[in-house]
Amino acid sequence: MSMLIVFLVVLAVVAVIGAPLRNRARGLDPDAALRAELADLEAAKEAKYHEIRDAELDQRTGKLSEADHRQLDGELRAEAIALLKRIDAVRARLEHAPAAGPEPAARPPAVG
Amino acid sequence: MAIVGRALLIVAFAVALYGIGASLYGAFAGGRAWVDSGRRAVYALAGVLTLAFAIMEAAFLRSDFSFNVVATHSSTTTPTFYKLTAGWSSQEGSLLLWVWLLSLWSSLALALTRRRVREVAPVATAVLMTFAGFFLMLTIFWANPFQTLAQPPSEGTGLNPLLRHPAMMFHPPMLYSGYTLFSIPFAFAIGALVTRRLNAEWIVSTRRFALAAWLCLGIGIVLGARWSYTELGWGGYWAWDPVENASLLPWLTGTAFIHSIMIQERRGMLKVWNASLVLATGTLAILGTFLVRSGILDSIHAFGASTLGVPFLILIGAMVLGSVGLVVWRRADLRSEHELDSLFSREAVFLLQNVLLVALAFVVWWGTFFPLISEVFTGSRASVGPPWFDKYVVPLAFVVVALAGVGPLVPWRRLTWASVRRGFAIPLAAACATWGALLLVPGAWARPKPAAFAGVAAFAIASVVQELWRGMRARQASAREPAPVALAGIMRRNRRRYGGYVIHAGFATLLLGVAISSSFQHAKDVSLMPGQSTRVDGFDIKYARATASATAEKIALGAVLDVSKGGRHVATLRTTRGFYPSQDVSQGIVGRFFGGESESQVGLRAGLGRDIWTVINPNLTPLTGVIDQGNRTFARAMTAILRGGGGQRSLDELYALRDQAIVAVAHRFVSEPWPADFRFIVSPLATWIWIGAIITFLGGLLALWPAPAAARRRVSAGYAARVARELARTTQ
Numbered sequence: 001m002s003m004l005i006v007f008l009v010v011l012a013v014v015a016v017i018g019a020p021l022r023n024r025a026r027g028l029d030p031d032a033a034l035r036a037e038l039a040d041l042e043a044a045k046e047a048k049y050h051e052i053r054d055a056e057l058d059q060r061t062g063k064l065s066e067a068d069h070r071q072l073d074g075e076l077r078a079e080a081i082a083l084l085k086r087i088d089a090v091r092a093r094l095e096h097a098p099a100a101g102p103e104p105a106a107r108p109p110a111v112g
Numbered sequence: 113m114a115i116v117g118r119a120l121l122i123v124a125f126a127v128a129l130y131g132i133g134a135s136l137y138g139a140f141a142g143g144r145a146w147v148d149s150g151r152r153a154v155y156a157l158a159g160v161l162t163l164a165f166a167i168m169e170a171a172f173l174r175s176d177f178s179f180n181v182v183a184t185h186s187s188t189t190t191p192t193f194y195k196l197t198a199g200w201s202s203q204e205g206s207l208l209l210w211v212w213l214l215s216l217w218s219s220l221a222l223a224l225t226r227r228r229v230r231e232v233a234p235v236a237t238a239v240l241m242t243f244a245g246f247f248l249m250l251t252i253f254w255a256n257p258f259q260t261l262a263q264p265p266s267e268g269t270g271l272n273p274l275l276r277h278p279a280m281m282f283h284p285p286m287l288y289s290g291y292t293l294f295s296i297p298f299a300f301a302i303g304a305l306v307t308r309r310l311n312a313e314w315i316v317s318t319r320r321f322a323l324a325a326w327l328c329l330g331i332g333i334v335l336g337a338r339w340s341y342t343e344l345g346w347g348g349y350w351a352w353d354p355v356e357n358a359s360l361l362p363w364l365t366g367t368a369f370i371h372s373i374m375i376q377e378r379r380g381m382l383k384v385w386n387a388s389l390v391l392a393t394g395t396l397a398i399l400g401t402f403l404v405r406s407g408i409l410d411s412i413h414a415f416g417a418s419t420l421g422v423p424f425l426i427l428i429g430a431m432v433l434g435s436v437g438l439v440v441w442r443r444a445d446l447r448s449e450h451e452l453d454s455l456f457s458r459e460a461v462f463l464l465q466n467v468l469l470v471a472l473a474f475v476v477w478w479g480t481f482f483p484l485i486s487e488v489f490t491g492s493r494a495s496v497g498p499p500w501f502d503k504y505v506v507p508l509a510f511v512v513v514a515l516a517g518v519g520p521l522v523p524w525r526r527l528t529w530a531s532v533r534r535g536f537a538i539p540l541a542a543a544c545a546t547w548g549a550l551l552l553v554p555g556a557w558a559r560p561k562p563a564a565f566a567g568v569a570a571f572a573i574a575s576v577v578q579e580l581w582r583g584m585r586a587r588q589a590s591a592r593e594p595a596p597v598a599l600a601g602i603m604r605r606n607r608r609r610y611g612g613y614v615i616h617a618g619f620a621t622l623l624l625g626v627a628i629s630s631s632f633q634h635a636k637d638v639s640l641m642p643g644q645s646t647r648v649d650g651f652d653i654k655y656a657r658a659t660a661s662a663t664a665e666k667i668a669l670g671a672v673l674d675v676s677k678g679g680r681h682v683a684t685l686r687t688t689r690g691f692y693p694s695q696d697v698s699q700g701i702v703g704r705f706f707g708g709e710s711e712s713q714v715g716l717r718a719g720l721g722r723d724i725w726t727v728i729n730p731n732l733t734p735l736t737g738v739i740d741q742g743n744r745t746f747a748r749a750m751t752a753i754l755r756g757g758g759g760q761r762s763l764d765e766l767y768a769l770r771d772q773a774i775v776a777v778a779h780r781f782v783s784e785p786w787p788a789d790f791r792f793i794v795s796p797l798a799t800w801i802w803i804g805a806i807i808t809f810l811g812g813l814l815a816l817w818p819a820p821a822a823a824r825r826r827v828s829a830g831y832a833a834r835v836a837r838e839l840a841r842t843t844q
Contacts, residue, residue, distance in 0.1 A: 020148035
């Protein structure tokens with residue numbers, strides 16, 4: 001009985017960890033570096049949106065004056081725009097790169 | 113089932129080794145299929161270890177004394193609730209709990225990040241599986257929970273009485289969850305350093321795990337403190353014990369990390385600092401685990417001397433050298449992208465707070481390891497006590513609490529004089545009002561430190577209340593909602609910010625409770641006969657009557673005490689000392705029921721103003737004569753039965769008589785009472801320690817709880833549209 005339980009567990013483990021290896025077509029992603037850069041930029045973009053939102057809340061709760069907020073908001077939006085331009089550039093490079101296998105697109109990271 | 117358990121540990125070890133190999137091969141040569149297989153190995157490990165853990169727990173529930181760990185840590189008389197927890201009171205069981213929790217949290221982290229941090233995750237998987245492999249190696253070769261006994265005893269030793277406390281059900285799992293959860297940002301940091309993906313993504317993907325680790329470890333520490341306060345019988349909640357300190361170390365550096373990653377996320381700054389902090393936190397988590405198990409430092413919380421020290425030292429050495437090497441190797445990639453805009457900004461406050469928290473951690477580390485350090489340099493062990501810790505920790509904690517109030521008032525990037533006036537006026541007024549009120553309390557200014565602490569705590573709490581109030585008003589103005597709905601709305605939409613503020617208020621409350629209760633505490637040790645009274649801090653405490661009870665589990669001798677003030681009844685306190693039977697037959701047939709381990713049930717009247725705490729320590733010397741007589745009588749009777757060929761029935765009758773005799777002996781404490789020793793403590797505001805902790809953890813939960821995906825998308829989409837409009841304008 002004990003041996004049977006252990007055998008079944010080993011069988012289940014092999015099935016779970018061996019499943020991806022049945023599809024070996026998914027080799028190294030030649031665009032991995034570009035995808036990683038895109039994911040980094042997306043994370044930075046979300047953080048920048050968060051920062052814009054925080055500055056707005058700081059203004060509404062009196063920590064920033066209207067003038068200070070306007071100036072800071074302008075700076076943050078300029079930084080966000082710079083990030084969006086870099087994201088577009090990376091996306092364009094990815095689109096022009098050869099097909100890289102069935103990789104699903106990375107989800108944008110959570111905000112909050 | 114022990115053989116199945118042992119086999120499962122070996123299977124788990126093999127899975128961990130496979131996970132390391134598959135992940136690294138997949139990352140650097142083999143491709144996604146191997147990476148996915150490595151990740152699935154972590155899921156498989158969690159499944160196998162869940163089964164192994166269930167087998168161990170089932171053995172405890174069935175009182176299967178063929179398992180060595182059950183025979184030495186449980187008994188048939190151990191209540192079912194504590195049978196479930198007895199597993200982690202042993203070295204073997206706690207190691208299995210550690211690696212099981214690691215496998216669960218690792219599975220969760222890798223499942224949630226499977227479509228992100230694709231380059232970093234395989235290396236992180238390998239690191240997490242290395243930890244798992246290390247702990248599995250310990251459980252297989254050093255401390256196997258499935259070790260069996262050739263001749264199982266009919267009764268187990270029982271659970272250490274001190275561990276029969278509800279907090280002990282949750283204290284170790286929470287501590288281990290904290291330690292193992294800190295392994296996740298540690299592993300991802302290693303992955304980020306190895307793969308040079310050192311920007312915000314790995315932090316965004318793992319910060320919730322860092323926060324969850326901080327929360328779990330904090331809850332574990334507070335549960336341990338509560339256990340100490342209500343179970344250990346010395347009246348305190350923190351003794352600067354090495355094991356307590358070991359859990360505090362990663363919590364302190366983890367607190368610093370949770371703050372400083374916000375700066376990296378926003379500004380791309382402090383990358384070296386953050387990498388170093390998270391690597392130090394992960395290493396300190398393992399150091400905490402090592403201290404409990406190695407027996408190198410004396411502690412009431414430790415498992416005692418063991419042979420586990422050497423493998424742990426090798427692991428910690430590898431972690432330290434590897435971490436330092438990686439940070440030095442990648443120093444060029446860790447350069448900051450920006451400079452501090454202003455020394456008067458939230459970033460600067462965070463930085464100062466980080467430095468203080470790390471300084472606190474260093475002080476605690478130095479004091480904890482001082483016995484070993486002194487032994488290396490002088491050849492003899494010298495330890496430092498609470499006064500040494502207080503000397504350095506109190507001023508640092510004072511500034512940390514002040515910064516907990518300053519942080520929420522200061523905007524990111526820059527602070528103007530106008531915003532100082534707007535933000536600081538009310539909190540400073542609250543601090544001054546508190547100091548003014550303390551002038552009216554006789555003797556308060558004779559102890560300036562707690563008085564100063566009270567003012568600073570009031571400043572921090574008032575700053576948070578002000579921020580909540582202003583946020584609520586802003587929301588009311590824009591959404592025209594009633595106040596409670598607006599407050600809930602603003603907190604729901606900004607969980608991380610307001611969760612953090614609530615944590616600050618809770619932490620200030622907790623430290624206020626610590627400062628006041630420890631500084632203005634009145635303690636008295638006294639010996640009383642029933643009917644006698646004593647006075648502590650204006651309270652008259654009368655030893656009303658003695659109590660005694662005897663069950664199969666323990667003999668409990670106690671007291672009922674009436675507390676009054678100015679003739680008015682305040683509380684009735686009940687305290688007992690439980691004596692558990694010893695398995696040592698040399699103590700005699702009756703004597704062994706009084707000669708085992710013992711524990712205290714304190715009498716506590718907790719209130720918002722003050723706690724009245726007492727514990728009894730009954731002196732058993734007056735019972736020595738009657739116990740000896742009982743031992744002789746029953747030994748003679750037992751010999752007569754065995755020589756005369758009396759059957760089991762005769763023995764059962766003898767045991768029934770013995771049980772009656774034990775009840776009669778215990779009852780002498782009531783019928784012929786003698787003086788009992790008591791310790792009385794009156795501590796003002798002690799309850800606020802626990803209230804502060806609860807507020808802190810509720811804030812932590814609020815910050816941790818993810819916003820609904822739809823709400824996140826709405827917020828992001830709103831700002832994206834706004835920036836897109838700006839982009840269109842600038843490119844026209």
